[in-house]
Amino acid sequence: MIQIYTGNGKGKTTAALGQALRATGHGLKVLMIQFMKGQINYGELEAAKHLPLLAIEQYGRAEFVNPEHPEEIDRDLAHKAMRRAQKAVQDKTYDMVILDEINVAVHFGLIPVDEVITLLRTVPQDIDVILTGRYMPEQFAEHADMISDVREVKHHFHDGESARQGIEY
Secondary structure, X not given: OEXXXXXXXXXXXXXXXXXXXXXXXXXXXXXXXXXXXXXXXXXXXXXXXXXXXXXXXXXXXXXXOOOOOOOHXXXXXXXXXXXXXXXXHHHOOXXXXXXXXXXXXXXXXXXXXXXHHHHHHOOOOOOEEEEEOOOOOHHHHHHOOEEEEOOOOOOHHHHOOOOOOOOOO
């Protein structure tokens, strides 16, 4: 199955991690590839150290990608992440592959939409792939078996609250 978690609300990566937790609880091997994330101590990285069936790999810098003018290093890291995703899917090393924030990477022009669609077309029947991130390209919908649109109703950021360790990262 191909699942997509998109939308402006909080919880897309968290939902994918919930799927990963459930899968590993049943003995399935999971790889999460994080696009545009790196050098920050995300809580899931620490948790994964205690879950031998869950691997998380980051392909990003500590700095945010400038959506107006992405740097070459950001494109290079995104392409490296795509090559890793293609290898993981084709090698069948993992039962589930999560492409965290890939929708945003495509939206920012780091990866061509066609490259992701090519990957989705080649996913073997026995592997689940999950894509996360706001700005899901419309072309992804026809390849997905499930899409959840996470909608923001209210968010504490708008009241000036900053991101909290263990909650938002």
